[in-house]
Amino acid sequence: MSWDDESWGDAAREYAERRKAKTQSAKGNEPPDAEQERKPKQADILINVVKEGAPLFHTPDGVAYADIEVNGHRETWPIKSQSFKRWLRRRFYEATGGAPNSEALQTAIGMIESVAMFDGDERSVYLRVAADGNVLYIDLANSDWQAIEIDATGWRVISRPPVRFRRAAGMLALPRPERGGSVEALRDFLNVKDGDFVLTVAWLLAALRNTGPYPVLTVSGEQGSAKSTCSTILRALVDPNTAPLRALAREDRDLFIAATNGHVLAFDNISRLPTWISDTLCRLATGGGFAVRQLYTDQDEVLFDAMRPVILNGIEDVIERPDLADRAIFLTLEPIGEERRRPEAELWAEFEAERPRIIGALLDTMVVGLANRARVKLATLPRMADFAIWATACEPALWRAGTFGAAFDANRKELIEGVLDADAIATAIRGLMAAREEWVGTSSQLLHALEEVVGERVAKSKNWPSSAEALGRGLRRPATFLRKVGIEISFERDKRIRRIRITRTPTELDWVGKKPSQPSPPSFPHDFNGNGGDSSEAEPSPKKAHEINGGDGGDSSDSKIPTQSGTDVTRDGGHNGGAVPTDYAAVIEELAAHAVPDATDRRGCDHCGLPADEQPLRLCGDGERQAYLHRRCEAPWAASRH
Numbered sequence: 001m002s003w004d005d006e007s008w009g010d011a012a013r014e015y016a017e018r019r020k021a022k023t024q025s026a027k028g029n030e031p032p033d034a035e036q037e038r039k040p041k042q043a044d045i046l047i048n049v050v051k052e053g054a055p056l057f058h059t060p061d062g063v064a065y066a067d068i069e070v071n072g073h074r075e076t077w078p079i080k081s082q083s084f085k086r087w088l089r090r091r092f093y094e095a096t097g098g099a100p101n102s103e104a105l106q107t108a109i110g111m112i113e114s115v116a117m118f119d120g121d122e123r124s125v126y127l128r129v130a131a132d133g134n135v136l137y138i139d140l141a142n143s144d145w146q147a148i149e150i151d152a153t154g155w156r157v158i159s160r161p162p163v164r165f166r167r168a169a170g171m172l173a174l175p176r177p178e179r180g181g182s183v184e185a186l187r188d189f190l191n192v193k194d195g196d197f198v199l200t201v202a203w204l205l206a207a208l209r210n211t212g213p214y215p216v217l218t219v220s221g222e223q224g225s226a227k228s229t230c231s232t233i234l235r236a237l238v239d240p241n242t243a244p245l246r247a248l249a250r251e252d253r254d255l256f257i258a259a260t261n262g263h264v265l266a267f268d269n270i271s272r273l274p275t276w277i278s279d280t281l282c283r284l285a286t287g288g289g290f291a292v293r294q295l296y297t298d299q300d301e302v303l304f305d306a307m308r309p310v311i312l313n314g315i316e317d318v319i320e321r322p323d324l325a326d327r328a329i330f331l332t333l334e335p336i337g338e339e340r341r342r343p344e345a346e347l348w349a350e351f352e353a354e355r356p357r358i359i360g361a362l363l364d365t366m367v368v369g370l371a372n373r374a375r376v377k378l379a380t381l382p383r384m385a386d387f388a389i390w391a392t393a394c395e396p397a398l399w400r401a402g403t404f405g406a407a408f409d410a411n412r413k414e415l416i417e418g419v420l421d422a423d424a425i426a427t428a429i430r431g432l433m434a435a436r437e438e439w440v441g442t443s444s445q446l447l448h449a450l451e452e453v454v455g456e457r458v459a460k461s462k463n464w465p466s467s468a469e470a471l472g473r474g475l476r477r478p479a480t481f482l483r484k485v486g487i488e489i490s491f492e493r494d495k496r497i498r499r500i501r502i503t504r505t506p507t508e509l510d511w512v513g514k515k516p517s518q519p520s521p522p523s524f525p526h527d528f529n530g531n532g533g534d535s536s537e538a539e540p541s542p543k544k545a546h547e548i549n550g551g552d553g554g555d556s557s558d559s560k561i562p563t564q565s566g567t568d569v570t571r572d573g574g575h576n577g578g579a580v581p582t583d584y585a586a587v588i589e590e591l592a593a594h595a596v597p598d599a600t601d602r603r604g605c606d607h608c609g610l611p612a613d614e615q616p617l618r619l620c621g622d623g624e625r626q627a628y629l630h631r632r633c634e635a636p637w638a639a640s641r642h
Contacts, residue, residue, distance in 0.1 A: 041104065042092070042100045042101060042104035042105075042108075043100075043104040043105075043107040043108045043111070045092060045095060045096065045100075046088055046091075046092055046100060046104065046105065046108035046112075047108050047111055047112060049088065049091045049092065049095060050066065050088070050108075050112050053068070053069060053091075054066040054067060054068045054069075055067045055120075056079075056112065056115055056116035056119070056120040057116060057120040057121045057122065057123050058116050058117050058120050058121075058122055059122070059123070059124060059125050060122060060124065062117070063078055063125075064078065064079040064080070064112070064113040064116035064117055064120070065077065065078055065079065065116065065125060065164070065166075066079055066084055066112070066116065068084070068087050070087070073144050073145050073146075073159060073160075074145060074159075074160055075145055076125065076164045076165060076166060077166070077167075078166070079109060079112055079113045079116060080109065080113065083167075085105065085109070088100075088105070088108070088109075089105070123164060124163075124164070125164045125165070125166045126139075126163055126164065126165055126166070126210065127139075127165065127166060127168060127260075127261075127262075127263050128141070128165070128171075128238075128239050128263035129208060129209060129210040129263060130161075130163040130165065130210050131163075131209075131210040131211070132161075132162050132163050134151065134152070134370065135149060135150065135151045136149075136150040136151070136208075136209065136210060136366065136370070137149055137150070137161050137163050137165075137210075138150070138174070138208060139165040139174075140157070140173055140174045140176065141165075141167065141171050141172065141173045141174060142173040142174075142176075143173075144159065145159070145165075146158065146159055146176075147161040147163075147165065148177065148363065149161065150363060150366050150367060150370065151367070151370060152367065152370040152371040153367070154367055155177075155363040155364075155366070155367060157176060157177070168260075168261035168262065169261060170241045170242040170243055170261070170262070171239075171240075171241060171262075172240035172241055172242060173240070174240060174359065175352075175355055175356040175359065176356060177356055177357075177359040177360040177363055178356040178357045178359075178360045179357075179360050179364075180357060180360070181354070181356070181357025181358055181359075181360045181361040182357070182358075182361050183201055183358065183361045183362065183365065183398060185354050185357065185361075186200075186201070186233075186237075186358050188350075188354075189229075189233055189347065189350075189351050189354075190226075190230055190233065191221075191225060191226045191229075191230065191333045191334060191336060192230070192331055192333060193332075193334065195406070195407040195410055195411070196331045196332070196407075196411075198399065198403055198404055198407040199329050199331070199404075199407050199408065199411055200217075200234070200331065201362075201365075201398065202387070202391035202394075202404055202408075203215060203217050203234075203309070203329060204234065204237055204238060204362060205362060205365060205366060205369065205390065205391060205394050206309065206387050206390055206391065207238045207239075207263075207264060207309040208238055208362060208366060209366075209390065211307070211386070212285065212286065212287060212307040212308075212309075212386065212387070213285055213286040213287065213307065213327070213384050213386055213387060214285055214307065214308065214309040214310070214387070215285065215327055215328055215329045215384050215387055216281055216285050216310045216311075216312060216319070216324065216327055216328040216329070217234070217309070217310070217311045217312070217328075217329050217331065218312045218313070218317065218318065218319055218328050218329065218330050218331065219231055219311065219312070219313040219314075219331045219333065220313070220314060220315065220316060220317050220318070220330070220331070220332055220333070221315070221332055221333030221334070221335070222315060222335055223315060224335065224336060225333035225334065225335055225336055226333060226336060227313040227314070227315075227333060228245060228268055228269070228313060229344075229347070230313070230331075230333065231244070231245055231266045231268065231311045231313050232244045232245060232266070233351060234264075234266075234311060235264050235266050235311065236351075236355065237355065237358060237359060237362070238263065238264050238309070239262060239263040239264040241262060241264075244266055245266050245267070245268035246258070246265075246266065246267055246268065247267065247268065247269075248267045248270055248273075248277065249277070252276065252277075252280050255277065255280050255281075255284070256280075256306060259284055259306035259308045260306060262308070263308060263309070264308065264309045264310075264311065265284070265308055265309070265310045265311070266310075266311040266313075267310075267311065267312050267313070268313055269313065269314060270312055270313065270314035270318045271314060271315075271316070271318070272318055273312075273318045273319065273320070273321075273324075275321070278319070278321045278323075278324045279323075279324075281310060281312075281324055281327075282323055282324050282327060284306060284307065284308050284310055285307070285310065285324075285327040285384075286307065286327060286384075287305075287306075287307040288305070288306075288307075317330065317418055317422075319415075319419070320419060320422045320423070321419075321477065322419050322423070322477050322478050322480055322481050325415050325416075325418075325419045325481075326383045326480065326481075327383060327384060328415065329411060330411060330414065330415045330418070364397060365394045365397040365398055366394065367397075368393070368394055368396055368397035369390060369393040369394035369397070370393075372393040372394075372396065373389070373390065373393040375393075376389050376392050376393045378392065382408075382412070388408065391404045391408075392404060392405070416481045416484050416485070419478075419481055420478060420481055420482065420485070423477070423478045424454070424458060424461070424463045424464055425450070425465065425471070425474050425475065425478060426478035426481065426482055427454075428450040428453045428454045428458075429450065429478075429482060429487060429489075429502065430482075430485070430487065431453045431454070432449060432450060432453050432502070433487055433502060433504040436504070437503060437504050437505075438501070438502065438503045438504070439501070439502045439503075440499055440500070440501045440502075441499065441500060442468070442497065442498065442499060442500070443468035443469065443471050443472045443498070443500060444468040446468075446471060446500055446502075447465065447467075447468050447471045450471075451464075472491075472498075472500070475489055475500070486504055486505045487502065487503070487504050488502070488503045488504075488505070489501070489502050490502075490503075605617055605629055605630050605633050606627035606628050606629060617629060617630060618634075620634055
């Protein structure tokens, strides 16, 4: 049989008719109107569920979110999160009695995300802490999604805050705060000294705010001094987590991911800080970002931007670089004797019972801080100026004016001395300038001069600069702290020659410098930068919680300390006119009575470590403790004894 063109055409028409009949048979020969009346697709049902009961929005960085209603309260979840998908499946089951297939779910999620990005409002989403104008909010992270609202009139727990919070993996709920507590109750759970306790409370008050900068809290002490317990307790008061303490991250990406998923970062048992992580912690303390290429793309980036409170603990002082030390608070824990040790279960049971009242007392203090914040004017500003202003604004609720300043000044001086002692170049420069007021020369000449000071062993160590160029770069890091002790480093260029000029400014107060004028309350009465205020005040006793905005808490008949202004200030916390101790003149006179005028055969001052110069060393002290000191070092040394 032969096939011509007409035969091929007849066969094609017959095949098409058979296909059409088969298709209509599979559809039940439904007319076009019946096809349109079929059940809606699963993806359409899912999209309609969201349209009816889940307002959509997106964040400034392009993440789509939905507000969903669960058991009478509002929850906020990213549209791509598993929690939102579980809610969507549940709503589909309630509407149809069945389960959506995975293809329909993914199609609906993509469409919902597009609607949120193009049609939804833009709003920020916060982790644990937030602010709306002058009102602060703290996410309790409980099952009812409640938050604490704090303003200048008080604090309260609310169910639907105007800001949106997100929940990250591992977040635990804060207990509902209770009124009538005292911050002093926290002392029973922390192994810290009085001055360090003041700074610890100041750090907690800063960590409960939504904005930094946040000082890096460094906890050191010998083994068994409760460093890990201290770190865990502090985090439990701000941002409790299933893994409160972690090992140090191995790269920048891991550190910023941790900061994205937790408000407080606490790292345990640190032996040393690599240079790169020291720089990253600086960015976390004062704000900074990190970008990496998005997987499976050539051009897209994933951006991490965070500012977070950080806790570091270890046996040694792990911070050695001046730039990070300038952003840090150092706590040194004392050894715990066997007679003072407590069973861990007992300690935590007592802390959990007291935690709601401690948090309530911190909130009371923040209310005072919000009311005072605009009125605080500091004489000088430190590196962490916002932290200092906030702590000073909160101070009237807890202690008399100047308590935080005295503690912060003393802590900064201690850390400056520690960082300079740990820096080989800084130590050598201090030795070079001990007997002179100026040195000028090139980097090569300075390297040779410093090697003569430190000796061959140090000059051949791995920490010593290997070239004049490396020395020139290394001079800039300790320059800020050297300036605090009266040593100024400047770089000059004369035609083609680059010279380094080092000058030392002799002063009776050594690194402390000139004293600033006393500001009016509640201003900060000390120089944070160590260039003004005397850190040698006697440690004042804090007010009790019931004395907020009330009496002085001290008896006028208590023992008194004379101040430069002539105002008597009681040792037990009572004060007249808000004055604080400003020097140790009486103590110095007492020490001078026991002084040995000539001690030039000593190698160095027991306070600053420098050898005798135009001021000979004197033996000062009493029978309990004696030291060889420059005359300029007697006041700060006396302060450290009280």
